[in-house]
Amino acid sequence: MSAAHGAALIVFSLGLCAGLAVCAPGRGTATAPERTPYLGGYAPETHAWSRFHVRYYGMALLFLAFDMEMVFMYPWAVVFAEEGMIAFVEMLMFIVILLLGILYAWRERALAWA
Amino acid sequence: MGLTAFARLAAKAPAPVFVARGANARSLAFELSGTGDVVLTQTPRHACVLLATGAFPDSMVPALRQIHDQMSHPRGVVLAGAHFRGHGPRGVFSDPVVVTPEGDVHDAVVVLHRDLILGRRPSAPPLLPDRDPTPWRGVGPYGQGGKGMTGGTPYGRPLAGLADDRDGLKLDALELRLGPFLPMFPPGLTLTIKLQGDVVQQARVGDNPFRTDERVSVGARSSVFVRALSGPVTIRELEHARAAHHLERVGEALRAAGLGALGERADRLAANIERVEAAAVRRLHRLLRRSRTLAWATSGVGRLEPDRVAGRGLGLVARACGLPEDLRTQDGAYNELGFSPLVEGGGDACARWRLRLAEVAQSLLLASAAGTRTTGGTGSVESPWGSISSDHAPVGSLLELLPGMLEGSDWGDVITTIVSLDLDLEEAART
Numbered sequence: 001m002s003a004a005h006g007a008a009l010i011v012f013s014l015g016l017c018a019g020l021a022v023c024a025p026g027r028g029t030a031t032a033p034e035r036t037p038y039l040g041g042y043a044p045e046t047h048a049w050s051r052f053h054v055r056y057y058g059m060a061l062l063f064l065a066f067d068m069e070m071v072f073m074y075p076w077a078v079v080f081a082e083e084g085m086i087a088f089v090e091m092l093m094f095i096v097i098l099l100l101g102i103l104y105a106w107r108e109r110a111l112a113w114a
Numbered sequence: 115m116g117l118t119a120f121a122r123l124a125a126k127a128p129a130p131v132f133v134a135r136g137a138n139a140r141s142l143a144f145e146l147s148g149t150g151d152v153v154l155t156q157t158p159r160h161a162c163v164l165l166a167t168g169a170f171p172d173s174m175v176p177a178l179r180q181i182h183d184q185m186s187h188p189r190g191v192v193l194a195g196a197h198f199r200g201h202g203p204r205g206v207f208s209d210p211v212v213v214t215p216e217g218d219v220h221d222a223v224v225v226l227h228r229d230l231i232l233g234r235r236p237s238a239p240p241l242l243p244d245r246d247p248t249p250w251r252g253v254g255p256y257g258q259g260g261k262g263m264t265g266g267t268p269y270g271r272p273l274a275g276l277a278d279d280r281d282g283l284k285l286d287a288l289e290l291r292l293g294p295f296l297p298m299f300p301p302g303l304t305l306t307i308k309l310q311g312d313v314v315q316q317a318r319v320g321d322n323p324f325r326t327d328e329r330v331s332v333g334a335r336s337s338v339f340v341r342a343l344s345g346p347v348t349i350r351e352l353e354h355a356r357a358a359h360h361l362e363r364v365g366e367a368l369r370a371a372g373l374g375a376l377g378e379r380a381d382r383l384a385a386n387i388e389r390v391e392a393a394a395v396r397r398l399h400r401l402l403r404r405s406r407t408l409a410w411a412t413s414g415v416g417r418l419e420p421d422r423v424a425g426r427g428l429g430l431v432a433r434a435c436g437l438p439e440d441l442r443t444q445d446g447a448y449n450e451l452g453f454s455p456l457v458e459g460g461g462d463a464c465a466r467w468r469l470r471l472a473e474v475a476q477s478l479l480l481a482s483a484a485g486t487r488t489t490g491g492t493g494s495v496e497s498p499w500g501s502i503s504s505d506h507a508p509v510g511s512l513l514e515l516l517p518g519m520l521e522g523s524d525w526g527d528v529i530t531t532i533v534s535l536d537l538d539l540e541e542a543a544r545t
Binding site: 040041043048049 | 157
């Protein structure tokens with residue numbers, strides 16, 4: 001048996017021990033009040049499974065747009081040295097157009113949380 | 115063998131403590147923190163020791179039992195100056211550690227935690243039956259199936275109801291009843307709020323549990339102000355009590371803002387108020403004024419317009435709206451000391467904590483200049499909560515204003531507003 005096999009066996013047995021220690025019977029399971037969410041002393045009267053407005057979604061979309069822009073910058077960076085000024089101006093135009101979009105969103109209060 | 119070594123190691127860790135405060139609770143924050151071997155937790159789930167202090171009216175006992183059972187094993191209870199009506203010194207618990215008034219709460223907590231971890235003391239058994247409010251039962255023969263997303267009513271708790279969102283959408287409104295043992299809330303405050311996301315759509319203040327026919331004595335610190343209603347007290351004593359009270363409130367506000375170390379510094383000043391110089395408070399004030407984060411987190415939060423507070427005797431809250439309302443201006447002894455009320459504009463949480471610290475420094479200067487001058491006995495006194503008399507408690511007016519201040523704000527701003535107002539329910543129950 002190689003050293004790699006031995007190491008794998010040790011890791012596996014340690015994991016098994018840790019798993020058994022966690023699952024070991026002894027203290028019993030949690031009672032109903034122990035499972036109840038903590039609200040300062042009262043039990044919740046409605047279930048927490050509720051639909052609410054994800055207010056950060058505008059920001060999430062903007063993040064995605066700029067994330068993809070960064071992806072576009074990788075191939076651009078590869079050819080930047082060869083193309084020189086033209087590549088620089090093209091990227092500048094691209095970023096300025098995106099920036100105008102952000103300023104528009106800002107003016108329309110799309111970035112406000114509440 | 116190996117597990118015993120682990121247990122010994124775990125016993126050396128700081129003891130996680132959840133503090134449940136009733137009326138006339140001892141201010142334990144300073145006694146417990148500072149040494150590093152006790153940590154105050156925000157929920158009972160993270161705690162190993164439940165520390166109950168103060169008088170608990172019958173209406174608070176079910177909630178106390180609930181938080182006791184919400185602690186994980188091993189768990190234990192320490193009672194420090196805790197009183198329960200119709201129960202012995204052990205209260206509603208099976209085997210608590212009772213600390214005498216002269217006893218050291220800090221030591222009792224640390225020793226209990228070590229004994230629990232090392233298995234020298236059994237974990238406290240549950241006080242409530244292991245029964246869900248209603249079992250989760252669907253329509254099928256094995257409890258499965260039914261209408262709605264979950265197929266039935268989960269444990270008797272219906273799903274949140276629909277309500278109009280401010281963006282014109284129909285989304286769920288979650289109704290929560292919070293308190294009376296929420297660490298950021300003043301003891302006994304219960305708040306029923308309707309949340310959509312993290313925005314409060316509706317807020318309702320629950321009944322004051324301390325307003326009962328049970329005799330609930332007011333706290334040792336506030337009693338100076340109550341005593342001043344009927345007879346003379348020295349200005350020195352009164353102003354020291356005021357400064358300590360405001361510093362404790364600033365400490366609470368700082369802890370709620372996540373600035374625990376600065377909160378501890380305010381508590382330390384409050385605990386040694388008779389030896390503290392005004393310059394030490396000013397240093398803390400300057401430090402906090404420089405914090406842009408704190409100013410950003412509290413500016414514009416919980417704003418009160420001057421016309422809503424004028425003439426209601428709200429003291430510091432009114433002065434933070436720019437209104438120079440202070441009963442001390444009508445007192446000859448204070449006039450001799452050259453007293454004039456401090457005011458701050460804005461009327462928001464930021465103005466309130468700034469004014470609180472400025473008034474602490476002012477109170478310390480008044481106390482040191484007062485000599486043997488006395489005040490009081492006129493039937494009304496300027497207390498830290500405003501102008502009190504035997505039939506007027508300004509906290510009651512603040513509790514009426516509270517729902518209007520909270521509606522439309524984020525959950526974080528709810529906490530900031532509540533800690534900035536100093537809503538002492540015990541004081542509200544005095545009248």
